Amino acid sequence: MKYATINGYIDDASRLNATQVFEVADPGSDSSKSLLIIAQLVKRASLTGKKISIGGARHSMGGHTISKNGIYLDMKPLNYMQLDTVENVLTVGAGALWSDIVPYLNQYGRSVAVMQTNNSFSVGGSISVNCHGWQPNVPPIAHTVVSIRVITSRGDVIECGRDQNAELFSLVLGGYGLFGVVVDVKLKVVRNEMYTARQYIVNSNEYVKAFRELSHNARVAMAYGRINVNPDNFLEEAIISTFEKDTGNVSAALQDGPYKKLRRTVFRASANSNYGKNLRWKAEKMMVSLIRNKRFSRNQLLNESVEVFQNTDTSKTDILHEYFIPTASVSPFIDSLKKIIPSYNTDLLNITIRNVEKDTDTYLRYASTEMFGFVMLFNQYRTPEGEDYMKRLTQKLIDVAISFKGTYYLPYRLHAQKDQFLKAYPQADSFLF
Ligand SMILES: Cc1cc2nc3c(=O)[nH]c(=O)nc-3n(C[C@H](O)[C@H](O)[C@H](O)COP(=O)(O)OP(=O)(O)OC[C@H]3O[C@@H](n4cnc5c(N)ncnc54)[C@H](O)[C@@H]3O)c2cc1C
Missing domain, CATH: 3.30.465.10 (Uridine Diphospho-n-acetylenolpyruvylglucosamine Reductase; domain 3)
Structure with missing residues (x-):
């Protein structure tokens, strides 16, 4: 996907952040020349008092890559x-x-x-x-x-x-x-190896137990789950997908994702439609038997673009949230979501859940212990009212995550209040100051 620079305006994946920048800087593609170009740019910016923002694919959603009237450093050419x-x-x-x-x-x-x-x-x-x-x-x-x-x-x-x-x-x-x-x-x-896919339908209150049983197996190289968002039995069920190493020959060619068009049609038809959401969950449960024992190479699984599910409606946009919840609190967190989300009358399209182990490498870490990441995709209006509504929901969900000693992911909308940020990231004080 490309986010064009039109008349000096750039935006990010939220489609809510169009901002005028002073200059777009290109570091070139040559390893040693680029070092010089960027070093000179940094020195020039410091002399002129211009801020530099750094962008890759600009899939963050909070304007992280854009500084008003600043210099936008587009890193994409540097791809050796x-x-x-x-x-x-x-x-x-x-x-x-x-x-x-x-x-x-x-x-x-x-x-x-x-x-x-x-x-x-x-x-x-x-x-x-x-x-x-x-x-x-x-x-x-x-x-x-x-x-x-x-x-x-x-x-x-x-x-x-x-x-x-x-x-x-x-x-x-x-x-x-x-x-x-x-x-x-x-x-x-x-x-790169071949994997055999399997899917399992489980009760959401047994998610952690089932995920552990299915994924704590040295042969399972990829695993994630999706929890149902259709109103008939909201957040009661989940489908866990696992990909287990097999010994077969690796298929060499990377192909365009199978069933891509069908998956997109079913997914987008569920936006803003309870009927569509109920139908989608039924279809996804039926797919469980179709997908079982299908074989994919690891690279094939990783090589899918975000465009498969992307929103093309100009009045609305898809916004991600992610909350990281310690293992012991996953079930009570799901119970809280069952109450909170329907009371906000938002259009929740999807929740995936996967675990992440304790991070000992980064300073501003979101996983100080094993966490289950709840990735939520909402469809919202691109209006100040649509934003305000989502802001209130986000702040509520951050409070709930913090009450379970969890955190929230930082690339998305910047809706957290300062005290929420400092509670979720106690290292933030020394990170920033
Ligand atoms: C549809 C979708 C699906 C996603 N799925 C996942 C997922 O499965 N797991 C997950 O963890 N995240 C996921 N994300 C979030 C994603 O990982 C982040 O937004 C990530 O930053 C995207 O990479 P990017 O190249 O677009 O970064 P950008 O948005 O371009 O930049 C992100 C941040 O990194 C900084 N930055 C970029 N390049 C450099 C550089 N060279 N040097 C220094 N700083 C730099 C930017 O200034 C900015 O602060 C998803 C996002 C979307 C929109």
């Missing part, structure tokens, strides 16, 4: 990559998208170790939010990062890892671009 097949480490420009990286690694029988559910994001944006995905029982992406090269606000190029400049390393990972520009990243990669 080189695989070390002995060490299994990929060196990659921060602007490269997973949609470039997955096909590149596929040629070498390798794959990304941890990334989001879709391939539309840049590696720089992904490590700056410390993303996580369908890979169960592992920490977020930061644990797969070997080292990074960063240009600081003084224009210095600094290489950081666990053994050198370790503090800067932990601040930049999950640091939302506030500690410098990530130029490139060394990432551990894994083998």
Whole structure:
């Protein structure tokens, strides 16, 4: 997906943040020349008092990548990559998208170790939010990062890892671009393998138990669940999908996702329609037997863009939320959602749930212990009223997450109040000041 720069305005995936910028800066695509270009840009900005915002694919939703009347540094051209097949480490420009990286690694029988559910994001944006995905029982992406090269606000190029400049390393990972520009990243990669898919329908109050039983198996390489959002039996059921390693030959070619059009039609028809939502959940339960034992390569699963489900309605937009809840509180959190969400009369399209292990790499961490991430997709009006309504719901859900010693994910709308931010992220005080 592209977000065009029209008359100096740029926006992000929320479609709520169109803002005029002073300049769009291009770092070029050459590893060593780009270092110089970015260092000079940083020095010039500091002399002229202009702020620099850094953007990858701009799929964050809170204007994180845009500074009003500032310089927008578009990292996408910086997308070189080189695989070390002995060490299994990929060196990659921060602007490269997973949609470039997955096909590149596929040629070498390798794959990304941890990334989001879709391939539309840049590696720089992904490590700056410390993303996580369908890979169960592992920490977020930061644990797969070997080292990074960063240009600081003084224009210095600094290489950081666990053994050198370790503090800067932990601040930049999950640091939302506030500690410098990530130029490139060394990432551990894994083998591309074939997986067999299985799906299970479970009661939502047994989600954690079922997820654990199904995913705590060395052969299960990917797992996630979806909980039903149709009004007939709201949040009572879940479908857990697992992908288990098999020994078959890896199919070499990456294809366009199977059933893509059908899945999009069923999904979008459920927006703003209770009938559509009930129908979709029935269809998804019927698909369980169709999907069972289908085989996919890891890279095939990772190589789907966000466009499959994307909203094209100009009056409305799809907004994500994510709440991280400690294991013991998953069931009571679901019970709270059952009461709160219907009372706000919003259009909730989807909830997926996957776990993420304790993160010991980043400073501003959202997983200080094992957490289950509830990813919620809402469809809302692009109006001040639509925003205000969602803001109130978001603040309510953040309070509930905090009451369960949970956190909320920071790439989305900036609706948290300051005290909520400080409670959810007690490290924030020393991170920012
Ligand atoms: C449809 C959709 C699905 C998603 N699914 C998931 C998911 O499964 N798991 C998950 O964890 N997240 C998910 N996200 C959130 C996503 O991971 C983040 O928004 C991520 O930042 C997107 O990468 P990006 O390249 O678009 O980053 P951007 O939005 O471009 O940037 C994000 C942040 O990183 C900073 N940044 C970007 N590049 C650099 C750089 N080179 N150096 C320093 N700072 C930089 C930016 O300034 C900004 O603060 C999803 C988002 C959407 C819209």
